[in-house]
Amino acid sequence: MRLGQVYHIVLRKELRELLRDKGSLFWLFAPPIILPGLALCAGLFIGAQALRIADEGFPVWVENGDQAPALLDKFEDDDATYLVDPPSNPDEDPFGDALIVVRLPDDFALQLETEEAVAVELITRDNAMITFLARGAVRGVLDRYGDDLVDQRLEAEGLSRDWLNPITVGERKQTSTESVVGDNEDGDSNILATIFLPLAVTSWLIGGGMGLILDTTVGEKERQTIENLLVTPASRAGIVLGKLTVVFIASLAVMSLWMLEGVALNALSAAGPELMDADSLSPTETLDIILTSSGNSVIALVLALMVLIIPFIVTLNGLVMAWCARAANYREANLFMVLMQLGLPASILLTIFSLPTEVGLGVYATPFFGTIVAIRDLFSNTLSTTGLLVNVISGTVYAVLSVMLAAWIFNKEWSLTRGLQ
Amino acid sequence: MIQATQLAKRFKKFDAVKDVTFTAYPGEVFGLLGPNGAGKTTTLRMLATVISPTSGTATVSGYDIRTQKNAVRSHLGILVESAGLYAHSTTREHLRYIGNLHGLNGNGLEQRIDELIETLDMIEFADRQAQGFSRGMVRKVVMAMALVHNPTNIILDEPTQGLDVVSTRAVRDTIRRFREEGRCVVISTHHMDEVERLCDRVAIVHRGEILEQGTPQELITRYQANNLETAFVEIIGAQALLEEAEREATTSRTRKRS
Incomplete structure (x- = not known):
């Protein structure tokens, strides 16, 4: 059977399973829906x-x-x-x-x-x-x-009174003229925007992307459904791609929710003083103030972020699937998940704080860390279009390689037969 | 037809299957009879191309399991002993999914699904999600999944394991029907009565090797037993004695050398 046909069949079936699985859906979408709701309640209370x-x-x-x-x-x-x-x-x-x-x-x-x-x-x-x-x-x-x-x-x-304050300090942000998001002379809103980085990456972790991969790979072994698949003439690469696409769609949906909320928060914080001063505003006027106050390009920021993150998600999903395809059971797979959950945020923080503010283009091409640095620089308005392109191209290569690795492992007898009873 | 020739499988230092040679013909139910851990399931997995043999080979409808895996998969249906289902898919969706993966679709597939649902008496739970299915229901669905592409060769690993009397009888009737339809059926079991009731020929597997094969009656006669169970114990027991004698001979040779 052709890879494309198998891909569509597996994608359809995995999507159906996911949409019917209320528990998985809840854990996928509850954090981005409930947590901001709780934050809103706290804000209203205050x-x-x-x-x-x-x-x-x-x-x-x-x-x-x-x-x-x-x-x-x-x-x-x-x-x-x-x-x-x-x-x-x-x-x-x-x-x-x-x-x-x-x-x-x-x-x-x-x-x-x-x-x-x-x-x-x-x-x-x-x-x-x-x-x-x-x-x-x-x-x-x-x-x-x-x-x-x-x-x-x-x-x-x-x-x-000046005798007591001999020094006064003024601040000004020098914005890179090459920045992919454009100028942001004010720049204050970007301080809040830095929350995107941990949110975007960790939301993938807590947002169920890993759980879904676990379910679609090791879950097949645990449920003893994998042999039913292996005895069909279906392309193994098609099976992997179909499963990965479902995980990718879910991860992207969760991350997009987080990002939209982050952008809204960022824009609101910047537009807050102007909104408070205004007497009465129509919804259109309110939106206009929000969009213009939050720097000149919220949309450019979101688009750049999405372009950076998509290959990143695929790479992570591919690597996790490669591991899970090899794991004999949930216990083995979870060992890797724990390592990822501890190691990923730690390495993100290390990357953000240990690398200098101005890095060469080569850094953007390094696997994993390149994207973290690119996201960091995106929010500090220092990511150039060339830097963005270098990261997206290299990120796409890594994404393809990780998917190929997952497909290769999924096709190997030593991985598939581990855990068979 | 399924023809295995000196099939062997080694997992690290353990020989799960050492030497399995047999031929199962169309219109015949061939049984692999052996105690737990004899290598029956490994043999069936090799035939189904789930795992590759370390040495030896086999053909299914003339297709080699090493070099023509997809052709083998298209001509073979396998019921895995402990196979499970997807919790949120219905019986019909399971059959459609596997049918699609075999390259089937459209009216032909839907008719085949209806036919299997009726034949295996699954009408009551045809459109129910599999969560909460009893073991018998799961076995029926998995069997239907093995048959959805209408294979000419069928492998059934412990087909009645864990089933109640009614379901067991239904499964046995189905297996007899396969034979009448001219399909080649290989079943693996450790239930003597199942072999006596169903199998035209049987091979006794022990520690990865076929010790004897023939019709149940031939084995009973050959070992001057009252029934197949006694013959089976004789065969396995004789093998155990032989192995013990070999071990003793090896030990005494080692002592003399030292």
Whole structure:
């Protein structure tokens, strides 16, 4: 039978099995759907808390507040805080209506006059999120009060505030003119974008790509279905290609979901300030702000990322399938999976942090690491079109070689008969 | 016709099959009878081209198992002893899948699938996914998968293993029908009654070698036994004595030398 025919038959059957297997589908798509949902819930919760603060503020009681009327004014003026009366019985209930208590020493005014460092105590009742936020707001008021005191002291000595800050630091990003994604003068959004790298690669690991390969190769041995296949005149290469394509489709779908969410997050973070400032926006205007604020080329970024990642996925899938085709059972196959799951993220981090920011074109052509470096450089806007091409061409060669290796091993008696009962 | 000539298979240092020679003719049920670990399944796997022989060869319908594997696969159906199914495919989809892989499709294949479903009494679970099938149901589906391309040669490895009485009887009836249809059937088993009921000729396999072959009646007569089981034990026992004598001779030779 011709390879193409076998490929289509196996692809159809494996896709059908996957689409009917609710458990596998759940574990494939649950992480990219549920985790961002959870993150959204957390964001909404924090947002709701922030709104509550904006409306009411945190109740604060300043013990010995009569020692520092200016501090009390600051707490009253601040939007995030408001002062409450002291508790009726401080010994039994030190908080009363307050969420946080600021305890000033009895001789606070005197210590300030003698220019000593005064110790102020913040008392909280728990570690809840709201308390955490209140603590931040109270610290902010105290810091501003401290700044005012510094200004007064400097003025008394005839010094300006600049005397305390002799150096000011400004930042600017020099974007490569050759960058495949184009200019991004602002560049701030790319800091968030670096999450793509671990996400894109590890999502392949946790996203079930490996599990699917396991199921379509070692699973055939464990279920004792492999011999039914081997006694047909079907091309073994066609069988491998059909199985790999299903795994590839699933991996790509999961990774695309992750990437789209990453891009959306990246774009939203960049467009956030502008969106907050706007009064009312239509969906089209909102999308326009998001697309223009997140650098000039979200689409170019996603396309470049996809082009880099596709050969990478095929290579990884091919290698895992080669191993799994040889493994006698799930236990043996899982040993390799554990190594991959530990080794892959570790080598990604090593590659990102150990290689210099500017690398030669040859680095992009190295198997595996070349793609990691290319993705890193893509997000730091230093990947040139030549670099991208070198990586894609070499990546495609490695992908073809890994698939050939998988097909070769799948065709060998010593691999197929391991684990047969 | 299936013709094996001095088939041998070595796994690392272990000779699973040493010397297997037999011929199974069309319209005949040929049995490979032997204890567990005798090399029956390895022999059948070599005939089905799942594994290659270390030496010797065999032909299936005249096609060499070493050099014409695809032709052999097209003319042979094999029921593997412990074969399983895909959990999320129905009986019909299993048959279609294997039929497609044999190059069959269209109305011809669908008719063949319907025919097998009816013949093997699988109508009740023809469109059910295989998850939760009983052992008997699985055996029937796997047997149908072996027959979907209408092979002239059929190999059945322990065909009634794990089946209940009703299913066993159905499988045996099917095997008899294969013979009536003029197919060449080779079955491997360690059940004497199955051999006596089904097989026209039988080969006794022990430790990778064929010790005796003939009709069940010939073996019973040759070993002056009451039944095939007694003859089988005689054959295996005689072989064991022979092996022990050989071992002793080798040990005494070694002692004399030292």
